[in-house]
Amino acid sequence: MMFEIMERSPLILAQIEAFDEWCKPWKTMLTVKVLGKRVGLGFMEQRFNSDWVKKDKIDVVDMNCNYFLVHFSDEEDYSHALLGDP
Structure with a gap:
């Protein structure tokens, strides 16, 4: 059986820049599920700051249902959180 998905979102044309x-x-944001x-x-916030932040600061937003949005000011901190320990 095949289904056709109807595109209902508007099309926005923009320059790549x-x-x-x-x-x-x-680009330096992570969604975290606990x-x-x-x-x-x-x-x-305390846990992320102690485990992930080495250079700059982060902003943490509680998205409910144990989801958190973490925005990193520094790309190295972001990479450490994404690829490093813990």
């Missing part, structure tokens, strides 16, 4: 500029804030027990924003 404009698109890159729009995407820039998301498995197991429910934890609060304060605990996660």
Whole structure:
């Protein structure tokens, strides 16, 4: 059985430079899902800062349901969090 997906989103034409500029804030951002027990924003901010931040600062947003959005000011800190330990 085949399904056809109807595209209902608007089409926005943009120069590649404009698109890159729009995407820039998301390039050093991680979405984190905490498995197991429910934890609060304060605990996660403290944990992320102690485990991931080496150079600059991060901003953490509680997205509910144990999801957190973490924005890194420094690309090295972002890479460390994404690829390093823990």
